[in-house]
Amino acid sequence: xxxxxxxxxxxxxxxxxxxxxxxxxxxxxxxxxxxxxxxxxxxxxxxxxxxxxxxxxxxxxxxxxxxxxxxxxxxxxxxxxxxxxxxxxxxxxxxxxxxxxxxxxxxxxxxxxxxxxxxxxxxxxxxxxxxxxxxxxxxxxxxxxxxxxxxxxxxxxxxxxxxxxxxxxxxxxxxxxxxxxxxxxxxxxxxxxxxxxxxxxxxxxxxxxxxxxxxxxxxxxxxxxxxxxxxxxxxxxxxxxxxxxxxxxxxxxxxxxxxxxxxxxxxxxxxxxxxxxxxxxxxxxxxxxxxxxxxxxxxxxxxxxxxxxxxxxxxxxxxxxxxxxxxxxxxx
RNA sequence: GGGUCGGUGCCCGAGUGGCCAAAGGGAACGGGCUGUAAACCCGUCGGCUCAGCCUACGGUGGUUCGAAUCCACCCCGGCCCA
Numbered sequence: 001x002x003x004x005x006x007x008x009x010x011x012x013x014x015x016x017x018x019x020x021x022x023x024x025x026x027x028x029x030x031x032x033x034x035x036x037x038x039x040x041x042x043x044x045x046x047x048x049x050x051x052x053x054x055x056x057x058x059x060x061x062x063x064x065x066x067x068x069x070x071x072x073x074x075x076x077x078x079x080x081x082x083x084x085x086x087x088x089x090x091x092x093x094x095x096x097x098x099x100x101x102x103x104x105x106x107x108x109x110x111x112x113x114x115x116x117x118x119x120x121x122x123x124x125x126x127x128x129x130x131x132x133x134x135x136x137x138x139x140x141x142x143x144x145x146x147x148x149x150x151x152x153x154x155x156x157x158x159x160x161x162x163x164x165x166x167x168x169x170x171x172x173x174x175x176x177x178x179x180x181x182x183x184x185x186x187x188x189x190x191x192x193x194x195x196x197x198x199x200x201x202x203x204x205x206x207x208x209x210x211x212x213x214x215x216x217x218x219x220x221x222x223x224x225x226x227x228x229x230x231x232x233x234x235x236x237x238x239x240x241x242x243x244x245x246x247x248x249x250x251x252x253x254x255x256x257x258x259x260x261x262x263x264x265x266x267x268x269x270x271x272x273x274x275x276x277x278x279x280x281x282x283x284x285x286x287x288x289x290x291x292x293x294x295x296x297x298x299x300x301x302x303x304x305x306x307x308x309x310x311x312x313x314x315x316x317x318x319x320x321x322x323x324x325x326x327x328x329x330x331x332x
Numbered sequence: 333g334g335g336u337c338g339g340u341g342c343c344c345g346a347g348u349g350g351c352c353a354a355a356g357g358g359a360a361c362g363g364g365c366u367g368u369a370a371a372c373c374c375g376u377c378g379g380c381u382c383a384g385c386c387u388a389c390g391g392u393g394g395u396u397c398g399a400a401u402c403c404a405c406c407c408c409g410g411c412c413c414a
Contacts, residue, residue, distance in 0.1 A: 090410095091409090091410045091411070092409090092410080093408095093409060093410075154359090155369095164360095178368070181367085181368060181369085182368060182369075183369080184369060184370070185367095185369045185370065186369090186370090187369095188369090213369095214367075215367055216367095217367075217369075218366095218367035218369070219367085221367080221369075222367090245368085248368095249368050250367080250368085270381085272382095273381095283378085283379065283380085284379085284380070284381095284382090285378080285379060285380070285382080286361090286376090286377085286379095288382075289361095289362085289375095289376055289377080290361085290362065290376085292375095292376090293361095293362050293363070293375060293376060294362075294363065294375090295361085295362045295363070295376095296362095308382090322362085323361075323362055323363090324362095324368070325368080
């Protein structure tokens with residue numbers, strides 16, 4: 001069974017947070033949960049998973065219900081948690097909603113009469129609250145099973161979408177491969193251990209290669225990245241992803257397999273505007289700066305600073321790149 | 333409810349009437365070097381029809397030739413008291 005925390009998602013898990021989380025609107029929480037489901041079902045067999053939303057049971061709780069459950073939890077216990085302690089002593093606000101979070105999550109276990117609950121090590125506290133509540137309800141307390149947390153691409157924070165340091169399960173192979181290659185060296189082995197099915201001998205070899213440094217370390221990271229990609233897209237796609245990665249980033253070739261974007265109308269084409277329209281820049285100001293900073297290439301050739309209006313025929317059908325990662329082809 | 337301190341750009345944080353799109357640091361982005369690693373160096377880091385203009389320092393209103401800076405009220409947070 002997979003529980004989607006659609007109701008608890010509105011509160012936001014305070015775990016590991018150093019700032020108050022704002023309460024999401026129900027629509028936002030629903031939108032988030034849809035993407036979870038989409039990703040999870042790439043890993044779990046849809047025919048064998050029972051999906052439940054915790055609003056099913058949490059939304060129907062009455063105030064007396066909540067009070068009864070809350071009576072068993074003490075403020076001292078909650079404050080013992082590292083994240084709360086830190087915020088409390090730093091003089092930062094902690095909302096009551098956040099304080100209630102472990103209780104709500106714990107109640108999930110009661111509602112589904114859980115035997116075993118699985119979570120990251122950061123969830124230990126929340127999972128244990130589930131045991132307490134089950135006991136209070138005369139149920140056999142669940143077994144708690146935790147798995148190590150994966151650090152994100154920055155190598156510091158835990159991997160999370162809101163921090164932007166993640167590789168998405170639904171990302172295309174090239175994207176996954178590229179992101180994995182940007183991980184700090186010291187995490188190569190960890191990623192391989194936690195995110196691939198590589199056998200122990202191979203993991204040991206990887207570790208030795210990383211320790212050796214230089215290109216051996218780089219090669220080890222490639223094997224790790226390929227193994228991860230293969231898990232979600234198959235070995236063939238993983239190989240192709242590595243190949244296109246090599247061409248694009250190692251050999252610095254102009255990428256050919258890029259999305260197309262329509263060229264805006266008019267004859268001298270205002271390039272900053274076109275870059276924004278193509279999604280290669282967030283604003284025309286940003287596009288101008290990129291242009292002036294030598295970050296914009298047309299078919300591999302760096303464009304001159306200060307030239308913002310270019311004749312149509314210079315752009316049509318060409319590949320524009322902003323930095324090495326963003327690229328598109330102007331159609332027509 | 334009372335007292336007190338505070339709310340500045342993604343984050344931290346300087347700025348107490350003009351020299352402020354706002355020091356400094358971090359993050360991020362681009363360039364160099366490289367193994368799209370790390371370290372290091374350089375540049376950028378509100379928006380626009382971009383040598384100018386617009387919007388911005390919790391909100392609203394006011395004082396002033398001129399306000400992030402002064403005044404009033406309001407909103408939000410920390411701490412102490414209740």
